[in-house]
Amino acid sequence: MAGVQNHRLALAVCQAGALGSLPAAMLSPEVLHTELQALKAATSAPFNVNFFCHTTPPPNPEREATWHQALTPYYRELALDPDNIPSGLGRVPFGHDSADVLEAFRPAVVSFHFGLPAPDLLARVKSWGSLVLSSATTVQEALWLQAQGADAVIAQGLEAGGHRGMFLTEDLSTQMGTFALLPQIVQAVRVPVIAAGGIATAQGVAAARQLGASGVQIGTAYLCSHEATTSALHRAALQSPAAQHTALTRLFSGRPARGIVNRVMRELGPLCEKAPEFPMATAGMAPLRAAAEALGRTDFSPLWSGQNAAGARSLSAADITRDLAQGWHTQP
């Protein structure tokens, strides 16, 4: 989960016997190296390293100006100079520089969001023996991933927190809930299917297994774990009644991602067309988030959460993992 964890959460999950993931979408190659070194030094257990593999869009000054204009009243409200907002990408796709770092560590699993990297890069990852996973949000995406050589497919239902991994379509009406999507993907592909989205209890894990999942991928349930780097404001939102109202929003990055509804989502509309393409929306929102959070407000924060935040408990990641794993061993 990029932005809310580092190797410590991955390590705790690995040490409890599950497959911990290190999110690398927002890490420079140097930081990735440091994180991998720390993980490898602490465990010989297998782990997953996760990357985004979007295509960075060409600059679109007109769209960026529209976005800047939409945010300007907020800049003024928070005493930020609208003419002095730093630009930047925030997230870079998987490339050969990250692969160079990864190669020295040869993680057991490498997973991707938004499809798969270009064939030469994918071949590189597979050449050193990593198993490759990626998220599918439709049956078509699952079939595409299988055809391109994914070793397993993550069926990411509409309930899931954070970014939707959708990559063959931008049409949100194609997106299904986990327990509608999972059995359809299981039926369509030969590779193992991992269920993701809304699973936050042992019973949820057992239900996913009964519907044919070969594993589960869990995000939101770990957001309040001791090892996550989730901010205090985000944790408080997750454990408040506000967490019962999430929506898909483009406002924080440019691609639909699920988070708790907050002021900017209410005022601009969560899918506001003015937000530029992924990942260009991030830079404009970042100073607003920082300024508001300094005042103790989440008006401009991406409060990523799945629809089922009830399982987001303040426990150690090992306890959360062991609780959830009990569902895997329950005989239906």
Ligand SMILES: Cc1cc2nc3c(=O)[nH]c(=O)nc-3n(C[C@H](O)[C@H](O)[C@H](O)COP(=O)(O)O)c2cc1C
């Ligand atoms: C805060 C947050 C950040 C996430 N970041 C990533 C990411 O960097 N890469 C990725 O593949 N999925 C990411 N996801 C999605 C998860 O991999 C997974 O699909 C989702 O959490 C499952 O649904 P759940 O949140 O209901 O458990 C993120 C989810 C959350 C909640």
